[in-house]
Amino acid sequence: MDSSDADSAERTGPADSDPTDRDAACFEAGIKFGALYHQFAGTPVSPESAPSLETAMEDAIENQPFCERVTVDILTEKLAAEMTGGYTELTGRFMEVEIVVDHEGVEVVTRMEMEDGYPLMKIDSVREP
Incomplete structure (x- = not known):
């Protein structure tokens, strides 16, 4: 093995493999969160319009492939204060979100909540058949 082979092995790890259904399901969940957050961040909202915006966000993301369920809770008390x-x-x-994705029988439950002043998106669970 020459030095270029060794460099390549270090970059790719011990062995490359095709993504698993679990990998793909987690990726799909990330795509849904990216779309939701970046599509709707900056939207003008008030406590009165929050319920219709929640529904619009849920319906829009649920249209995407593999998306089983989206729950958006806009925190109206915090909105009113700002x-x-x-x-x-x-x-x-101003929001808490849960997204459930099912890809090839692998269910991923993800959530977004504020953590240390940052809207953190994370995987709550992965269930495989």
């Missing part, structure tokens, strides 16, 4: 001129912009600190 409003200026009757509304504020939606950010991660």
Whole structure:
């Protein structure tokens, strides 16, 4: 093995493999969160319009492949405290989200909540057949 082979082995790890169904399911969940967050962040929202925005967000993301369920909870008490001129912009600190993805029988449950001032998206569970 020459030095270029050794360098390549270090970069790719001991052995490359095709992604598993578990890998793909987790990837799909990440895609759903990226779409949800970046599509709706900055949307003007008030406590009165929050329920319709929750529904729109859930319906939009549930249209995507492999998405089983989306639950968006816009925290209206926090919204009300931040409003200026009757509304504020939606950010991660104003919502809690759960997304469930099923890819090839692998179910991934993901969640977004504030943690240390940051809207952290994480995997709660992975269930395989």
